[in-house]
Amino acid sequence: EAGAGEETETFKYESDISRLRSLVIHSLYSHKDVFLREVISNANDALEKLRLTSLTDRDVLSAGEPNITITVDLDEGGKTGKLVIRDTGIGMNKTELARNLGTIARSGTNEFLKRADDAGGADSNLIGQFGLGFYSCFLVSPVVRVSSLPPATAEHPDPVQHTFVSTASGDTFEVFADPRGNTLGRGTEIVLDIGDEDQQFLSTSNLKALIDKHSTFSTTFPIYIRERKAQTPKAEVKDEDEEFDDVPADDEEDEDEFTWVRVNDQAPIWMRDPKSVSKEEYIEFYKAVAKDQTQEPLGWTHFKGDTQSGVSFRSIMFIPPVLEKDFWSKITSGLNNVRLMVKRVFITDDLGEQYMPRWLSFLKVTVDADDLPLNVSRETLQNSRFLKQLQRILVRKAIDLFSKLAADDKEKYKQVSTLYGNALRIGMMESQKDKIKIAKLLRFESTRSPFTSLEEYVENRKEGQTQIYYIAGVGETTQALARSPFVEKLKARGYEILLLNLPSDEPMMGTLNNFMGMQAQDVSKKGLKYGDEDEDEAEKKELAAQNIAYAPLLKWLKKELEGQVSDVVLTNRLVTSPCTIVVDSMGWSANMARLMAAQAEAENDPMFQLMKNLPRVLEINPKSPLIEGLLEKVIELPEGSDEPTADELEVKQTISVLFDTTLVRSGFDVPDPTTYFERVELLLRRSLGVSSSAKAEDKVKPAPPTAASPLPEDTEHDKTDSFLDGVTFGATEDEEGEKDEWLDWNKFKASIDDDTVHDEL
Numbered sequence: 188e189a190g191a192g193e194e195t196e197t198f199k200y201e202s203d204i205s206r207l208r209s210l211v212i213h214s215l216y217s218h219k220d221v222f223l224r225e226v227i228s229n230a231n232d233a234l235e236k237l238r239l240t241s242l243t244d245r246d247v248l249s250a251g252e253p254n255i256t257i258t259v260d261l262d263e264g265g266k267t268g269k270l271v272i273r274d275t276g277i278g279m280n281k282t283e284l285a286r287n288l289g290t291i292a293r294s295g296t297n298e299f300l301k302r303a304d305d306a307g308g309a310d311s312n313l314i315g316q317f318g319l320g321f322y323s324c325f326l327v328s329p330v331v332r333v334s335s336l337p338p339a340t341a342e343h344p345d346p347v348q349h350t351f352v353s354t355a356s357g358d359t360f361e362v363f364a365d366p367r368g369n370t371l372g373r374g375t376e377i378v379l380d381i382g383d384e385d386q387q388f389l390s391t392s393n394l395k396a397l398i399d400k401h402s403t404f405s406t407t408f409p410i411y412i413r414e415r416k417a418q419t420p421k422a423e424v425k426d427e428d429e430e431f432d433d434v435p436a437d438d439e440e441d442e443d444e445f446t447w448v449r450v451n452d453q454a455p456i457w458m459r460d461p462k463s464v465s466k467e468e469y470i471e472f473y474k475a476v477a478k479d480q481t482q483e484p485l486g487w488t489h490f491k492g493d494t495q496s497g498v499s500f501r502s503i504m505f506i507p508p509v510l511e512k513d514f515w516s517k518i519t520s521g522l523n524n525v526r527l528m529v530k531r532v533f534i535t536d537d538l539g540e541q542y543m544p545r546w547l548s549f550l551k552v553t554v555d556a557d558d559l560p561l562n563v564s565r566e567t568l569q570n571s572r573f574l575k576q577l578q579r580i581l582v583r584k585a586i587d588l589f590s591k592l593a594a595d596d597k598e599k600y601k602q603v604s605t606l607y608g609n610a611l612r613i614g615m616m617e618s619q620k621d622k623i624k625i626a627k628l629l630r631f632e633s634t635r636s637p638f639t640s641l642e643e644y645v646e647n648r649k650e651g652q653t654q655i656y657y658i659a660g661v662g663e664t665t666q667a668l669a670r671s672p673f674v675e676k677l678k679a680r681g682y683e684i685l686l687l688n689l690p691s692d693e694p695m696m697g698t699l700n701n702f703m704g705m706q707a708q709d710v711s712k713k714g715l716k717y718g719d720e721d722e723d724e725a726e727k728k729e730l731a732a733q734n735i736a737y738a739p740l741l742k743w744l745k746k747e748l749e750g751q752v753s754d755v756v757l758t759n760r761l762v763t764s765p766c767t768i769v770v771d772s773m774g775w776s777a778n779m780a781r782l783m784a785a786q787a788e789a790e791n792d793p794m795f796q797l798m799k800n801l802p803r804v805l806e807i808n809p810k811s812p813l814i815e816g817l818l819e820k821v822i823e824l825p826e827g828s829d830e831p832t833a834d835e836l837e838v839k840q841t842i843s844v845l846f847d848t849t850l851v852r853s854g855f856d857v858p859d860p861t862t863y864f865e866r867v868e869l870l871l872r873r874s875l876g877v878s879s880s881a882k883a884e885d886k887v888k889p890a891p892p893t894a895a896s897p898l899p900e901d902t903e904h905d906k907t908d909s910f911l912d913g914v915t916f917g918a919t920e921d922e923e924g925e926k927d928e929w930l931d932w933n934k935f936k937a938s939i940d941d942d943t944v945h946d947e948l
């Protein structure tokens with residue numbers, strides 16, 4: 188690298204950087220103190236990088252203890268001065284200074300600018316989410332100087348200290364070889380000019396309080412602050428001297444008056460006894476690990492444990508209050524939410540793809556293990572028994588944490604359910620071992636309660652009831668589900684029905700074949716039992732009698748609907764509806780068929796075709812006046828005539844409309860909506876006494892001739908296009924760019940292949 192003789196190089200900021208700086212400066216004006224947190228967090232990162240490098244190259248550590256130091260140098264008058272934050276971390280060479288501090292390297296920044304533009308400005312909330320690090324220095328200093336020196340390595344044995352200088356408003360910055368030479372030994376120094384309006388950042392006691400509040404958790408490296416020693420007689424003499432303008436010029440003499448005080452001298456929070464840690468401390472710690480100052484966690488657990496392989500560890504686990512943006516799409520690439528430390532030293536937050544099972548990958552976990560060798564490579568680590576055993580323990584602790592929250596704080600748990608309900612459902616499907624435990628964590632709306640659990644359902648079951656009744660309809664309101672013909676009799680009889688409208692609900696329920704001795708039953712499918720059928724001899728006899736009486740209608744319907752349903756039967760599951768369509772217990776409900784059809788590759792899948800075409804049965808309600816009327820009409824029809832009579836045609840039309848309407852009401856698609864509507868229109872005409880052949884007046888104004896001139900430029904168009912940019916709902920995407928919810932067909936199919944559903948098949 189070039190040395191002292193080298194010229195100052197002036198760089199132009201990327202235009203977005205200028206925007207970013209001014210946005211940060213303007214929107215954080217009342218939260219100036221964030222700069223300290225950001226600078227310390229960067230220093231910590233630099234020290235961690237150094238430590239990682241030192242695992243393969245011990246020499247990089249030669250220039251002294253890894254630490255962070257803070258120095259205040261007051262100007263004459265004591266109201267203004269310089270605040271210097273120094274770390275002995277990995278440092279930056281000239282190129283890195285220019286690149287890291289002068290360009291947008293972070294993917295989040297563009298997104299941030301876009302969101303800030305959309306919102307008409309950034310608020311501290313938004314900034315909290317993105318953490319706009321280094322630029323916050325300009326909040327307190329009109330000029331920022333960063334000097335940096337990377338450690339000497341075999342490759343670069345003689346690094347040169349460089350300095351970056353920028354003003355808050357200019358659109359250029361300079362980088363040059365530091366004229367002072369290599370003063371740092373190693374690392375980075377940030378010098379801020381603090382004006383008298385920001386005096387509080389020159390007071391060491393105030394700085395200590397700020398670090399205490401925001402940064403004690405962000406770093407385990409020691410932070411020292413330089414403090415003036417308690418006043419000694421010598422110092423008093425000095426003060427007198429100052430009256431004669433004898434400002435000490437000699438640094439060494441000056442240093443005598445000061446001492447370094449460690450700021451973060453408390454043991455890190457996870458090493459402490461949970462009883463000694465306050466709620467506020469946990470919340471502050473969460474903010475530090477989540478790098479988000481604006482939100483509080485929904486819950487946490489703090490525990491210590493030993494793995495079977497004999498490694499003891501301590502851990503704190505948090506449930507975040509928000510689901511990370513893109514959570515469901517990021518989930519496959521790993522979220523770096525488990526921070527592993529060994530004896531207080533950060534090792535890695537990359538434990539490999541899906542270290543935590545994906546349904547728990549949102550948890551923010553800190554683990555500090557006691558006896559792992561410090562220099563384990565990531566590969567060895569990932570295969571270690573410790574990590575495998577630890578994973579099992581973390582999953583168990585997470586389930587305990589959810590259970591405890593559910594028991595202790597219902598309101599909080601409602602938030603958890605809303606936010607993580609889908610994740611828990613996936614967990615239940617994917618985890619054989621913890622299936623029942625996770626099932627107990629799920630909450631549902633039911634016809635009895637807006638927020639209930641399966642355990643409560645079981646408690647409230649009726650005598651003889653062995654099935655957990657549910658109806659599923661993705662995206663439908665629970666009110667609509669509660670009005671479905673499938674639930675009317677159960678509801679009328681006083682049974683509780685779960686009303687499910689999440690995409691994961693139906694596949695999840697499909698795997699629940701034994702919950703505390705009860706079995707989940709889709710009320711739109713065959714197989715529903717009340718449990719008191721045996722007692723109801725009278726009802727059975729009545730149905731047998733009705734079967735004889737209704738035989739002509741059943742025969743007619745079977746012939747008429749051949750190919751569309753596999754059977755037509757009388758039912759007692761309905762109260763007021765005339766009929767309904769039911770699928771076999773192993774077939775898909777209308778809800779599931781819709782979900783599956785939304786999977787791009789489903790149509791070509793033989794499994795899909797098989798499931799989709801499983802028999803549907805039309806069930807008719809003998810007590811419905813409409814069905815009674817239909818029976819009478821059918822009986823009155825003359826038998827065996829070749830040409831269908833007008834009456835016969837009318838019955839055929841009525842049946843056709845009734846059937847299609849039932850399809851719709853039962854949640855299926857009508858195969859030919861146009862014909863369906865034509866038939867409905869015929870019926871309407873008849874009821875109004877309008878001729879069935881009368882035509883609408885069909886004079887139509889023709890379109891004008893083909894346009895000759897081109898269209899004006901359409902500037903609005905781009906905007907609407909960009910509306911969907913960055914919006915992702917999940918992993919799959921079909922050709923039109925429509926994104927489906929995350930339900931993964933292959934996964935689901937695999938789940939069908941396993942024992943649970945096979946039982947039924």
Ligand SMILES: Nc1ncnc2c1ncn2[C@@H]1O[C@H](COP(=O)(O)OP(=O)(O)OP(=O)(O)O)[C@@H](O)[C@H]1O
Binds near residue numbers: 276317375
């Ligand atoms: N003290 C430092 N030592 C070494 N490199 C640093 C230091 N401070 C900043 N950098 C470099 O400058 C880059 C930009 O810093 P900045 O604080 O703006 O963003 P960040 O730390 O990457 O992101 P965020 O603040 O959102 O976590 C850092 O990624 C790092 O490479």
